[in-house]
Structures are given as structure tokens and as C-alpha cells.
Amino acid sequence: MRVNFTVNGRPQEADDVWEGESLLYVLRERLGLPGSKNACEQGECGSCTVRLDGVPVCSCLVAAGQVEGREVVTVEGLADYARQRAEGGCATGAPGTSLDAAKDWRAKGTDSRTGEGAELSTVQQAFIDAGAVQCGFCTPGLLVAADEMLEHHPDPSDADIREALSGNLCRCTGYEKIMDAVRLAAARQSEGV
Amino acid sequence: MDFLRPASWEEALAAKAEHPTAVPIAGGTDVMVEINFDHRRPEYLLDLNRVGDLGEWEVGEESVRLGASVPYSRIMEHLRAELPGLALASHTVASPQIRNRGGVGGNLGTASPAGDAHPALLAAGAEVEAESAARGTRLIPIDEFYTGVKRNALQPDELIRAVHVRKADGPQQYSKVGTRNAMVIAVCAFGLALHPETRTVRTGIGSAAPTPVRARTAEDFLNAALEEGGFWDSGKIITPSVAKQFADLCSASCNPIDDVRGTASYRRHAVGVMARRTLTWTWESYRGTRRATEGAA
Numbered sequence: 001m002r003v004n005f006t007v008n009g010r011p012q013e014a015d016d017v018w019e020g021e022s023l024l025y026v027l028r029e030r031l032g033l034p035g036s037k038n039a040c041e042q043g044e045c046g047s048c049t050v051r052l053d054g055v056p057v058c059s060c061l062v063a064a065g066q067v068e069g070r071e072v073v074t075v076e077g078l079a080d081y082a083r084q085r086a087e088g089g090c091a092t093g094a095p096g097t098s099l100d101a102a103k104d105w106r107a108k109g110t111d112s113r114t115g116e117g118a119e120l121s122t123v124q125q126a127f128i129d130a131g132a133v134q135c136g137f138c139t140p141g142l143l144v145a146a147d148e149m150l151e152h153h154p155d156p157s158d159a160d161i162r163e164a165l166s167g168n169l170c171r172c173t174g175y176e177k178i179m180d181a182v183r184l185a186a187a188r189q190s191e192g193v
Numbered sequence: 194m195d196f197l198r199p200a201s202w203e204e205a206l207a208a209k210a211e212h213p214t215a216v217p218i219a220g221g222t223d224v225m226v227e228i229n230f231d232h233r234r235p236e237y238l239l240d241l242n243r244v245g246d247l248g249e250w251e252v253g254e255e256s257v258r259l260g261a262s263v264p265y266s267r268i269m270e271h272l273r274a275e276l277p278g279l280a281l282a283s284h285t286v287a288s289p290q291i292r293n294r295g296g297v298g299g300n301l302g303t304a305s306p307a308g309d310a311h312p313a314l315l316a317a318g319a320e321v322e323a324e325s326a327a328r329g330t331r332l333i334p335i336d337e338f339y340t341g342v343k344r345n346a347l348q349p350d351e352l353i354r355a356v357h358v359r360k361a362d363g364p365q366q367y368s369k370v371g372t373r374n375a376m377v378i379a380v381c382a383f384g385l386a387l388h389p390e391t392r393t394v395r396t397g398i399g400s401a402a403p404t405p406v407r408a409r410t411a412e413d414f415l416n417a418a419l420e421e422g423g424f425w426d427s428g429k430i431i432t433p434s435v436a437k438q439f440a441d442l443c444s445a446s447c448n449p450i451d452d453v454r455g456t457a458s459y460r461r462h463a464v465g466v467m468a469r470r471t472l473t474w475t476w477e478s479y480r481g482t483r484r485a486t487e488g489a490a
Contacts, residue, residue, distance in 0.1 A: 001196060019194040019238060020228045041229040043222055043291050044376055058290045061225040063218055065196040066242045145289070166375035167288020 005067045007031060008077025009084075009096015017064045024048045024059040026067075027074060032103045035075040035140045046168030049141035050074050051081075056148045058167075075140035076102035078147060082121035085151065123147045126185035127178075134172035142168045146182050156186055197239045205244055205352060206326040208237075213349035215239040219247065219262040220294035222287070223303045247298070247354070256357045258322070261298025268297075276358055278365030278384050282313040285369045288376055298353045301338065304345040304404070311339070311405030312384030313367050315397030318359040325350045332357065339404035363387035364478035366471035369399075370455075370463045380455040383443070383467035387475045392416070392425050396468070401447035401460045411442035411468065428483040431476050436469050443468035 003014045003026065014030045022041075027033045027050070036059055037047035043058040050059045051073040059072075073081050077097040097105070107120060107128065120128070123146050133139050142165060149156060149164035156164070161182045170178060197215060199205040209215055215237035218224045227233035241247055247262035250272065257275050259268070265283035269292070273280040279297070286292050286309045300308040301321055320332040327350060335356075338346050347353070365386040371377030382399035394415050396408045418435045419425055444465035449457040 019196040020234070022225060022229065042226040043287065046288065046290055049290055055293045056290050057294050058222075060229060061221045061291075061294065063196070063221055063225060063228075063238060063240065065198060065238070066218070066221065066240050068198070164289060167290045169376075 001065060003064050003068055005069060006071040006096075007033070007099070008073055008080065008102055009071075010098055012099060014064070019063075019065060021064045022060045023050070023052075023062040023064055023067050023072070026064045027059060027072070031099060033074050033076050033099075035102075035105070037137055037140055039137065043167075044169070045138070046141040046145065046165075047138050049144045049168065051144060051148065054148075056145050073144070074102070075143055076105045078143055079105075079119050079121045079124060082123070082147060083119075121147060122189050123150065123182070123185045126188060127181045130177050130181035130184050132173060132177040132181035134170075138168055138170040138172075142170065142178060146185065150182070150186055150189055154186065154190060156182070158183075194235065195237045197237055198243060199239070199241075200243050202244050202246065202324075202354065203326075205239065205241060206324060208239055209352050210326040210350045212237045212239075217241055217302060217352060220264065220291075220296055220299055222291050222295040223299055223305075241352075248296075252360070256319075256359050258355050258357050259297060260355050261301075261353045262296045264294060264296050265292035275360045276313075276317065277361050278313040278317050278367050278386055279310060279358060281365070281367035282309045282369075282382075282384065285309050285367070285374075285377075285379075285382075297356050301345065301353055301356065302347070304339055304343050306339075306342060306402060306404055307379045307382075307400040308405065309369065309379060309382065309399070312382050312397030312399040313365070314356065314358060314384075315405055315407050316365060316367075316384035316386040316395045317361065318386075318388075318395060320357045321346075321353060322355040322357060323347055323351045324354050325352075330354070336407065339406075342403045344404075361386065362391075363389040364475040364482070366474045368467040368471050370467070378454060381447075381449070381460045381463050381467075383464055383471055385468070385471040385475055387479055389425065389479065392420060394419070394472075396443065398443070398447060398464055400454075401449040401464050403448065406446060406448075408443040408446035408468070411439050411446060414442055415439045415472075428480045430480070431472065436472055439472060440465040440469040 003017050014026045039045045039047040041060045043061045048059045080097045197208045216235040217239045219241045247260045249260045251258045265286045268283045269280050297310045300310040314335050319335040324330045367384045369382040370380040379400040381401045384397035386395050444461045447461050449460035451457050
């Protein structure tokens with residue numbers, strides 16, 4: 001079947017989608033957006049977290065056919081999404097991230113200074129600066145979940161952060177640096193940095 | 194596999210009548226796991242996401258009519274006052290991502306003994322609104338809904354439209370045992386609701402029998418003990434011996450198995466502990482309300 005939906009602000013079309021296929025598979029294998037990670041396929045790990053009509057969900061548990069006509073934001077579109085939110089919508093130019101731009105998206109940088117000069121959201125930059133990324137596999141899901149929490153709780157308590165990230169597993173960091181990163185992002189966001 | 198996408202409830206009922214083997218999918222948090230792991234290859238998937246009113250609820254005089262697809266996160270946010278037990282249970286479901294998608298209709302459809310909503314529904318009192326194109330609507334009392342392990346009273350051509358949950362008329366509590374707070378399938382769970390209007394107590398036990406069950410013998414004992422002792426009027430502390438007897442009877446109502454999550458004897462023990470604790474918590478809350486009311490009067 002064919003599925004039409006919006007990804008990172010731009011309309012997309014996926015063809016030959018199997019009826020039992022997940023949104024995650026469509027994103028990764030048909031649209032070439034491998035940022036959302038495939039790990040547990042049962043909603044346990046949160047690595048595949050995306051926004052579906054603004055709401056964080058495990059994309060491995062959304063049937064592809066269910067997203068027809070709906071809006072999805074993946075980690076590849078997170079920087080643009082956050083920027084447009086900060087600007088209070090999109091006043092100029094085409095909204096969203098083109099598929100090619102999304103496919104090419106990476107935390108640019110030179111040598112070890114990853115992120116320098118790149119277009120990153122506050123949460124993404126904070127994860128890099130706080131050392132919250134080790135193997136990186138859980139990072140996209142954590143970024144999407146953390147960004148959504150900061151949208152609604154600009155000044156979160158540690159309990160708020162733990163609750164918001166309780167559906168995202170990380171096997172490297174022990175979560176402390178992830179907590180640091182989200183606190184840092186909240187502080188920078190409130191200062192308007 | 195065919196993907197059926199009804200745009201309205203009537204279309205959904207027609208599709209289910211035409212294809213009784215169709216598997217309804219709303220939040221997908223159970224169905225997609227089975228498909229991803231190749232445990233299930235339904236001939237038809239019946240997507241209910243486009244049936245908008247399944248995601249809505251109405252607060253009535255005596256009950257809340259909760260649409261089958263209202264996500265747990267909405268219940269936690271909006272129905273904490275009317276359905277405190279179910280709101281607490283909702284908060285123990287998996288993770289934010291899952292609570293944003295899953296709802297009570299799915300819990301009922303799957304009818305797993307470990308479903309988090311069941312003990313809260315049993316304790317509060319509820320009716321499942323099921324409907325078919327051929328026979329219309331019927332209300333199934335929650336006590337008659339669970340018929341076996343992952344089996345329920347639905348007919349093949351029926352869909353769950355809503356669940357009518359009685360509004361709380363007193364304190365309610367919910368307790369769940371697991372290895373951590375998030376992403377846990379209950380080892381066992383317990384719901385308890387005080388109903389001061391009828392001077393009764395209702396319970397619900399999860400994951401400790403082939404189906405979710407009420408501890409009826411325990412309820413009967415406690416109702417009689419509270420009545421005879423004049424506890425509802427006096428608001429005095431429940432005698433430890435009464436609480437212990439209640440807990441023991443709740444344990445005895447279980448019919449658990451040994452499995453990877455826990456042993457039968459552990460489940461029996463834990464249900465007793467949760468029964469005593471939730472009784473204490475709710476009764477303390479009831480006493481507090483009474484004192485506040487008397488103080489105001």
C-alpha cells in the first residue's frame with residue numbers, strides 16, 4: 001500500500017509498504033532516515049522515539065498505515081523543529097526539512113569538536129557538551145523525548161526529567177550525564193542561549 | 194494482510210462484521226509487538242485511529258464514559274479526580290511513549306491477566322460498552338468480561354467502543370509489584386476502592402490468577418467487619434486483626450502460577466501485603482476527609 005504523510009515538515013510518500021510494517025521501518029528503510037534506531041521492536045527501549053502529531057511515541061509500535069495524513073518529526077528534523085518553535089512558527093521560507101537534507105544530517109564538526117558550527121538544537125548541543133553520548137545508539141530517542149519535555153516543562157525537576165526519559169534505555173552512561181545534559185539544556189533554554 | 198481504515202464507527206462495525214477475524218489496532222502497543230516478532234499474522238488489521246470519538250470521554254452523573262482509545266496519559270492528566278484508581282494504574286503503564294498511545298480499550302481487548310487497568314476497573318466498578326453491526330450495543334459488567342487467559346466476553350463481530358467507569362465516591366488506591374518503576378509488566382497488582390455511599394469496599398487483583406479477579410470473600414468479610422464495628426460512622430482506625438484477615442483472604446483469592454516474573458507463593462504473599470497497605474492508605478484518606486468535613490460543619 002501507499003502511505004502519504006508529513007515528515008519533518010515536508011510531505012512524503014512511501015510506496016509498496018507492507019500492511020504490517022511499522023512506521024520505524026518506513027522511516028529507516030523506505031525514506032532513508034536511519035536516525036530513529038531499531039533495537040527492541042517492542043516499545044521497551046525508546047530508541048525509535050519520534051513525534052507523531054507532536055506526541056512522543058515508539059515508532060516501532062505505530063503501524064505504517066496509521067500515519068496516513070499525519071505529521072512525524074524525527075531526530076533528523078529536530079534542530080529545525082526546535083528552531084521554528086523558538087521563532088514562534090515559520091514566518092519565512094519553506095517550513096521543515098527536505099528529505100535530502102534530513103538524510104545528510106549529521107552533527108557536523110571537525111576533529112573531536114563535534115557540533116561546532118553545526119545547526120543543532122539546544123538539547124543536541126547540551127548532550128554533546130555534557131558528554132551524554134557514548135555509543136550513541138539511544139541518543140536519538142533521548143533527544144526527541146528530552147526536547148518534548150523541555151517544550152512543556154521549561155524548568156523541570158530531576159523527577160520530571162527521570163519520568164520523561166523513563167521509556168528510554170541507555171546501557172552505557174548510567175544516565176548521570178544524560179541528566180546533566182537535560183539540566184544544561186533547560187538552563188540554556190531559559191537564558192535564551 | 195489487508196489494512197482496513199474505517200473513517201467512522203459505523204464503518205468500523207461494518208468492517209468487523211464482514212471480517213470477524215480482523216484484529217483491531219488503536220495504540221498498537223500490543224498488536225505491533227506480536228506482528229514485529231512474527232507471533233501473529235492477522236489477515237486483516239482494523240485501524241481505529243481515524244474513529245475520532247474513541248479518543249474522547251464524557252463525565253456523567255454517576256460514571257465516566259471513557260472512549261476505548263483514550264490514551265493513558267490523558268486519563269492521568271484529566272480524570273484523576275473522577276477515576277483516581279484508574280489514573281494511578283495508568284501511571285504505572287510502561288513509559289510515557291506507551292502511555293501516549295495505549296488505552297483501556299486495548300487492555301480489555303487483549304485481556305491479559307497482567308493488564309494494568311483491570312484491577313482499577315474491577316475495584317471502581319465498570320461496564321464495557323461493546324457493539325456489533327448486527328445486534329447493536331450491549332453493556333458487559335466488568336466482573337463478567339474476563340473469561341480466561343487473554344480471553345474476554347466479546348463476540349467475533351463486536352468492537353469495544355467505551356468503558357463506563359463509576360465515578361469515585363471515596364478514596365481509591367492502586368499498587369503494583371515489579372522490578373523497577375518504568376517498563377514493567379506486573380508481577381502482581383492490586384486495586385482497592387472505598388465506596389462510602391454504599392458502605393462497601395471493592396478490590397481487583399492483577400497477574401495472580403488466570404484472569405483479573407475480585408477478592409470477593411475478602412470484600413464480604415471486610416464489609417461485614419466495617420459495618421458491625423461501626424467503622425464507617427466512627428471513622429476509627431481499622432483494627433490490625435481485621436486488616437490482617439482481609440489481607441489473608443485477598444491472598445487466598447489468588448490462583449497464581451510460577452513464571453519468569455515471580456513464583457506463585459511470592460504473588461500470594463505480595464497481594465496480601467498490597468491489600469493491607471492499600472486498605473490502610475484509603476482508610477486513612479477516608480478518615481481525613483471525614484475529619485475535614487466535620488471540622489467545616
